[in-house]
Amino acid sequence: MSTKQHALSGLYAITDSALLANERLLPYCEAALSGGAKLLQYRDKSSDTARRLSEAKALHTLCQKYGARLIINDDMHLAAKIGADLHLGQKDGSLLKARQLLGPNAIIGATCHAQLELAKQAIAQQADYIAFGRFYNSQTKPGAALANTDLLEQAQQLNHPIVAIGGITLDNGSVLIQHGANMLAVIHGLFAADTPVTVEQRARAFSALFTD
Numbered sequence: 696m697s698t699k700q701h702a703l704s705g706l707y708a709i710t711d712s713a714l715l716a717n718e719r720l721l722p723y724c725e726a727a728l729s730g731g732a733k734l735l736q737y738r739d740k741s742s743d744t745a746r747r748l749s750e751a752k753a754l755h756t757l758c759q760k761y762g763a764r765l766i767i768n769d770d771m772h773l774a775a776k777i778g779a780d781l782h783l784g785q786k787d788g789s790l791l792k793a794r795q796l797l798g799p800n801a802i803i804g805a806t807c808h809a810q811l812e813l814a815k816q817a818i819a820q821q822a823d824y825i826a827f828g829r830f831y832n833s834q835t836k837p838g839a840a841l842a843n844t845d846l847l848e849q850a851q852q853l854n855h856p857i858v859a860i861g862g863i864t865l866d867n868g869s870v871l872i873q874h875g876a877n878m879l880a881v882i883h884g885l886f887a888a889d890t891p892v893t894v895e896q897r898a899r900a901f902s903a904l905f906t907d
């Protein structure tokens with residue numbers, strides 16, 4: 696199995712600036728990685744370029760320590776600057792341009808909302824994974840398009856790694872795996888916690904869903 700393939704299955708942790716404020720970013724992310732997260736997305740919408748660069752570098756170092764991959768949300772130039780991977784939404788720039796910039800070994804993922812057609816287009820543009828969701832009520836993105844398990848079943852025909860996102864918890868994640876999700880991308884269900892110990896326990900439990 697290639698390094699990319701190895702990473703494209705399991706828990707996909709995504710940071711949140713509000714939940715991980717007050718010096719929580721690094722300890723909580725380390726807890727998620729220690730609990731088995733394979734991918735960690737740095738999702739920070741601020742325009743503080745210097746802070747974003749230093750946080751992304753620190754997270755990249757942490758990911759390397761745990762054999763995980765750091766995915767930068769939205770910003771292909773930040774990903775290129777630190778040699779990290781990338782997630783692009785439909786309005787975040789061209790997948791082909793990102794591939795040119797980051798090279799063949801980078802993981803590049805694409806938001807496909809609840810549409811198989813967007814997934815086909817993303818694959819044609821060399822995306823390594825396709826992401827559908829939200830699947831449930833999401834506190835982070837309540838207005839995201841609602842996807843369902845039928846879509847996951849239909850997406851099996853594409854033979855491409857699938858991420859499910861949106862309102863995923865330890866109670867509702869298994870059904871998405873049963874219907875074909877290869878990765879579960881989680882913010883609140885993982886990081887809305889009082890201590891890093893809880894985050895690590897949850898990450899371990901999410902990771903176990905893939906082996907049950």
Ligand SMILES: Cc1ncc(COP(=O)(O)OP(=O)(O)O)c(N)n1
Nearest residue numbers: 768782783784785806826858860880
């Ligand atoms: C794994 C994953 N899937 C979907 C998204 C959403 O991306 P996007 O639609 O660009 O929205 P923002 O996250 O940028 O607000 C994601 N970030 N990660």
Ligand SMILES: Cc1ncsc1CCOP(=O)(O)O
Nearest residue numbers: 833835836839861862882883
């Ligand atoms: C970024 C994004 N895209 C669709 S739902 C979502 C938010 C996921 O966060 P949570 O796990 O807290 O619902």
Ligand SMILES: [Mg+2]
Nearest residue numbers: 769783784787
């Ligand atoms: Mg985006």
